[in-house]
Amino acid sequence: MSGQQRQRVPPGAETPGRVGDVRRGNLARVLTAIARWTSEQSPTRAQLATLTGLTKASVSSLVTELIEQGLVVEIGQHRDGERGRPGVGLGLDPSRCVLGMEVNVDYVSAGLVNLSGQPINHAVLPRDNRSSRPEEVTGALGELITEYRNFATNQGLTILGGALAIPGLVDSRNSLVLHAPNLGWDGIRLGLAGLLPDTLLGVSLFNEANASAVAYRQSVPQAPATFLFVSGEVGIGGAVVIDSELFTGPHGAAGEIGHVIVQPGGSPCSCGAHGCLETMAGQDAIYRASGVLAPVRNPGQPVTTDPEPRETIALLHAALVAGEPQALDAVDRAGYYLGAAVASSARLLDVHTVVLGGHFAALGQWIVPALHRSAADHGPASGWPLRIILSPLGATAALVGAAQSVVRDLLEHPPVATQR
Amino acid sequence: MSGQQRQRVPPGAETPGRVGDVRRGNLARVLTAIARWTSEQSPTRAQLATLTGLTKASVSSLVTELIEQGLVVEIGQHRDGERGRPGVGLGLDPSRCVLGMEVNVDYVSAGLVNLSGQPINHAVLPRDNRSSRPEEVTGALGELITEYRNFATNQGLTILGGALAIPGLVDSRNSLVLHAPNLGWDGIRLGLAGLLPDTLLGVSLFNEANASAVAYRQSVPQAPATFLFVSGEVGIGGAVVIDSELFTGPHGAAGEIGHVIVQPGGSPCSCGAHGCLETMAGQDAIYRASGVLAPVRNPGQPVTTDPEPRETIALLHAALVAGEPQALDAVDRAGYYLGAAVASSARLLDVHTVVLGGHFAALGQWIVPALHRSAADHGPASGWPLRIILSPLGATAALVGAAQSVVRDLLEHPPVATQR
DNA sequence: ATCAATTAGTTTATAATCTGAACTATATGG
DNA sequence: CCATATAGTTCAGATTATAAACTAATTGAT
Numbered sequence: 054m055s056g057q058q059r060q061r062v063p064p065g066a067e068t069p070g071r072v073g074d075v076r077r078g079n080l081a082r083v084l085t086a087i088a089r090w091t092s093e094q095s096p097t098r099a100q101l102a103t104l105t106g107l108t109k110a111s112v113s114s115l116v117t118e119l120i121e122q123g124l125v126v127e128i129g130q131h132r133d134g135e136r137g138r139p140g141v142g143l144g145l146d147p148s149r150c151v152l153g154m155e156v157n158v159d160y161v162s163a164g165l166v167n168l169s170g171q172p173i174n175h176a177v178l179p180r181d182n183r184s185s186r187p188e189e190v191t192g193a194l195g196e197l198i199t200e201y202r203n204f205a206t207n208q209g210l211t212i213l214g215g216a217l218a219i220p221g222l223v224d225s226r227n228s229l230v231l232h233a234p235n236l237g238w239d240g241i242r243l244g245l246a247g248l249l250p251d252t253l254l255g256v257s258l259f260n261e262a263n264a265s266a267v268a269y270r271q272s273v274p275q276a277p278a279t280f281l282f283v284s285g286e287v288g289i290g291g292a293v294v295i296d297s298e299l300f301t302g303p304h305g306a307a308g309e310i311g312h313v314i315v316q317p318g319g320s321p322c323s324c325g326a327h328g329c330l331e332t333m334a335g336q337d338a339i340y341r342a343s344g345v346l347a348p349v350r351n352p353g354q355p356v357t358t359d360p361e362p363r364e365t366i367a368l369l370h371a372a373l374v375a376g377e378p379q380a381l382d383a384v385d386r387a388g389y390y391l392g393a394a395v396a397s398s399a400r401l402l403d404v405h406t407v408v409l410g411g412h413f414a415a416l417g418q419w420i421v422p423a424l425h426r427s428a429a430d431h432g433p434a435s436g437w438p439l440r441i442i443l444s445p446l447g448a449t450a451a452l453v454g455a456a457q458s459v460v461r462d463l464l465e466h467p468p469v470a471t472q473r
Numbered sequence: 474m475s476g477q478q479r480q481r482v483p484p485g486a487e488t489p490g491r492v493g494d495v496r497r498g499n500l501a502r503v504l505t506a507i508a509r510w511t512s513e514q515s516p517t518r519a520q521l522a523t524l525t526g527l528t529k530a531s532v533s534s535l536v537t538e539l540i541e542q543g544l545v546v547e548i549g550q551h552r553d554g555e556r557g558r559p560g561v562g563l564g565l566d567p568s569r570c571v572l573g574m575e576v577n578v579d580y581v582s583a584g585l586v587n588l589s590g591q592p593i594n595h596a597v598l599p600r601d602n603r604s605s606r607p608e609e610v611t612g613a614l615g616e617l618i619t620e621y622r623n624f625a626t627n628q629g630l631t632i633l634g635g636a637l638a639i640p641g642l643v644d645s646r647n648s649l650v651l652h653a654p655n656l657g658w659d660g661i662r663l664g665l666a667g668l669l670p671d672t673l674l675g676v677s678l679f680n681e682a683n684a685s686a687v688a689y690r691q692s693v694p695q696a697p698a699t700f701l702f703v704s705g706e707v708g709i710g711g712a713v714v715i716d717s718e719l720f721t722g723p724h725g726a727a728g729e730i731g732h733v734i735v736q737p738g739g740s741p742c743s744c745g746a747h748g749c750l751e752t753m754a755g756q757d758a759i760y761r762a763s764g765v766l767a768p769v770r771n772p773g774q775p776v777t778t779d780p781e782p783r784e785t786i787a788l789l790h791a792a793l794v795a796g797e798p799q800a801l802d803a804v805d806r807a808g809y810y811l812g813a814a815v816a817s818s819a820r821l822l823d824v825h826t827v828v829l830g831g832h833f834a835a836l837g838q839w840i841v842p843a844l845h846r847s848a849a850d851h852g853p854a855s856g857w858p859l860r861i862i863l864s865p866l867g868a869t870a871a872l873v874g875a876a877q878s879v880v881r882d883l884l885e886h887p888p889v890a891t892q893r
Numbered sequence: 894a895t896c897a898a899t900t901a902g903t904t905t906a907t908a909a910t911c912t913g914a915a916c917t918a919t920a921t922g923g
Numbered sequence: 924c925c926a927t928a929t930a931g932t933t934c935a936g937a938t939t940a941t942a943a944a945c946t947a948a949t950t951g952a953t
Contacts, residue, residue, distance in 0.1 A: 071911060075495055076939065099901055111940055113902060137900025138948035279723045291821075295723050302823025303699045303715050312820045314851045315737055317813040325854020326816070393737040394817075396746070400732045401711075401818055403722025431734045434745020436652075491940060496910060519930055528912055533931060557929025558919040 073469070076115075079107060080467045083115045087125060087143055088169065088464050095128050097140025116143060123149065124168070124467060145169050152201055152215040152249065153456030155261065156190055158183055158235050158287050163197040164449060165205065165212070166456035168464070170271045174204070175449045187241050191248065198248055213463065214254025216455035217245060218264040220286050222306050228258050234323060235287045254463065259455040262290030262308065263299055265410050268454030269444050270294055280406040281399055283310055283391070285413035289331050293402055300402075311335070313394040330394040334387035336412060343383035345369045366412065373419050381419065388420040392427020399439060400432070410444040417443045493889070496535075499527060500887045503535045507545060507563055508589065508884050515548050517560025536563060543569065544588070544887060565589050572621055572635040572669065573876030575681065576610055578603055578655050578707050583617040584869060585625065585632070586876035588884070590691045594624070595869050607661050611668065618668055633883065634674025636875035637665060638684040640706050642726050648678050654743065655707045674883065679875040682710030682728065683719055685830050688874030689864050690714055697826045701818055703730055703811070705832035709751050713822055731755070733814040750814040754807035756832060763803035765789045786832065793839050801839065808840040812847020819859060820852070830864040837863045
């Protein structure tokens with residue numbers, strides 16, 4: 054037998070470059086060019102040709118395929134008052150969307166995001182997930198999903214896939230929650246496949262801080278391309294965006310700024326280390342230092358009942374507005390340590406901008422002065438313009454960002470039709 | 474006029490995917506497959522076909538081109554005692570090489586590295602570069618280069634390009650030294666192009682810690698693919714390697730672990746910040762704490778003459794061997810703070826292995842216990858197997874690594890012959 | 894109204910490059 | 924000396940981008 058099939062690929066081998074890969078790459082180029090188009094008028098084939106460097110002929114062929122796949126639609130004629138034949142505007146199909154979801158400590162949320170990354174709608178469902186088993190939570194999600202599927206059907210929308218953000222370490226590939234201390238989930242495989250059956254993309258899992266960072270980058274027009282995102286939730290989450298790309302590290306756990314050491318040999322953190330940022334600037338630390346919660350309980354001490362999470366935030370906020378010195382001091386102190394961790398991280402990662410999200414964004418006006426003071430103390434004397442920005446996005450950031458991640462992945466890796 | 478040239482590409486546009494790109498990619502695939510081949514026997518075309526997933530026909534064609542380019546050579550026949558026609562072994566052309574160089578505080582060094590990444594020879598020339606102007610140093614380099622060019626001519630070697638490592642921040646693209654405090658160079662364009670005229674690749678510039686990390690990864694067989702490299706030179710340099718790839722950050726300055734804050738509001742660092750790792754574990758800090766150098770001079774105090782750098786190291790080493798408590802304490806303390814910074818960085822970057830180079834490697838047996846203690850104090854309680862390794866490479870690491878970087882870039886982006 | 898000028902988009906021949914099958918080359922072992 | 928086996932080459936076929944020619948649609952001047 055002298056037949057020569059494609060070789061059986063041994064483990065660790067690479068995928069070869071075939072001629073067809075060029076098309077896949079160019080499909081993605083055209084698609085992302087359409088997605089990133091900023092001007093008012095939607096782009097024409099000719100404009101895409103100049104932008105991508107491909108010829109008009111190639112763009113025509115590629116666009117035809119994208120239209121057949123239902124990713125792109127023609128949007129009427131172009132008229133700029135110029136001479137010549139008017140072009141046909143092209144845009145991402147507005148009827149395709151992705152369902153974003155978030156499970157956090159005290160709520161579950163969901164919403165639809167279209168291929169342009171814009172949220173269509175969303176809802177937040179208060180729910181205490183701290184003591185819930187995963188199946189209960191996915192059950193609650195299931196109800197939300199049914200609502201959104203009905204909405205989609207009514208509006209003529211097609212849901213291509215889903216995305217779930219959770220506050221913890223995840224293994225996206227395998228829908229595995231590695232470690233979510235605030236939900237009490239550890240090494241849990243979520244049954245996500247069943248949540249959105251019969252969709253092209255299935256359901257992907259994301260870390261909450263990463264998803265929020267993506268949402269910031271995609272939703273805020275003046276967002277920088279490179280920044281460190283710090284999210285104050287129950288813990289302190291973080292994410293690193295470099296050139297609009299998430300840096301998730303070799304195992305997907307990069308950006309965990311909450312466990313940067315700000316006091317070697319300091320107080321014990323819930324993670325087991327000592328002197329982590331979280332012990333100085335975490336929600337609990339701020340609450341207790343500000344007198345909103347009782348100080349740390351010792352084993353022997355009688356247990357006092359703490360207020361509900363939502364109320365606690367309101368209490369702290371009220372104290373700050375009232376100018377109570379203990380609260381102001383607590384936040385100032387947290388900001389100073391946060392600044393040290395941020396300075397360390399920013400220099401280590403070579404990043405010049407920090408975006409504060411979650412509760413840190415809410416504490417903005419009180420925490421930012423300390424942050425700036427700290428950044429000045431802990432940054433190089435010259436040539437270090439550390440910018441500190443507050444994220445304007447609220448609690449829906451994570452679900453929107455998770456969905457946007459899925460959309461972006463689809464646009465960068467469009468399904469290839471011509472494949473036997 | 475209806476002619477249709479390739480469109481003029483507007484700024485910010487992408488390069489399109491042409492059919493020819495596939496070949497470029499596959500040339501690189503075959504080349505790196507040859508380079509990474511580990512077994513005794515050199516690979517044959519057939520083996521490369523199975524490994525890369527390409528067909529024998531494609532591999533034949535690609536190998537022919539690589540041989541024409543002088544990157545690959547045939548190395549006699551294969552005989553494994555098996556049946557069938559014996560294959561022809563393929564290897565990287567052993568007569569091609571790259572000249573690696575390093576300028577450090579108290580020496581200049583150079584050496585040749587072949588396409589397999591193996592050093593052919595090297596030499597270190599003691600020289601105090603602290604007070605030298607760049608032209609003087611490049612002059613001294615020029616003399617070394619002449620020697621190596623003669624050597625290459627005599628041995629029938631072709632020098633394809635050069636690589637220079639320096640202890641400081643560089644802009645590789647533009648041969649620009651942004652900030653090298655220990656050499657006193659700031660914003661200096663080195664005239665590197667003239668150093669190796671008429672070479673295919675010219676001369677590239679690298680950061681010393683990055684280059685040393687590359688050398689570790691390429692030269693030590695059991696080296697992990699992902700690690701944080703910490704280099705104790707006059708300052709504390711660092712580098713991040715993820716999946717065998719340098720992570721240099723958006724501006725090329727990532728990995729600067731020397732300026733991670735280990736004591737918020739601590740003593741001032743030469744960089745202008747307060748509480749940097751360098752102030753606690755830098756060479757100077759260790760020397761002064763161990764009593765080998767006089768304590769920090771205050772402005773009014775009379776200046777005492779400190780010994781030469783080389784002697785100081787010897788003094789410290791002697792004190793440690795003699796078991797002098799002050800020296801042991803100083804190193805232990807430095808190790809503890811180093812451990813805190815390393816723990817922070819490792820968690821932020823999601824890295825599980827740390828490699829110590831430069832003086833830290835030399836202090837190994839005295840500093841590692843404190844490092845382990847500190848890592849235990851500052852890492853999560855479970856599931857965090859931080860490995861600490863000492864680099865066995867000496868002062869030639871940086872020049873070798875710089876050259877290896879250039880070689881690797883050549884192998885991953887081989888020049889395409891069929892281009893009009 | 895008509896036509897030149899201009900721009901958008903399509904058609905078609907050509908070139909690059911990988912694949913797959915057939916073929917040649919060279920070894921081992923009975 | 925021949926069956927078997929493996930290495931490597933040759934060549935037709937499939938994809939896909941390019942370049943040039945062509946068709947389509949619009950503006951503005953005559």
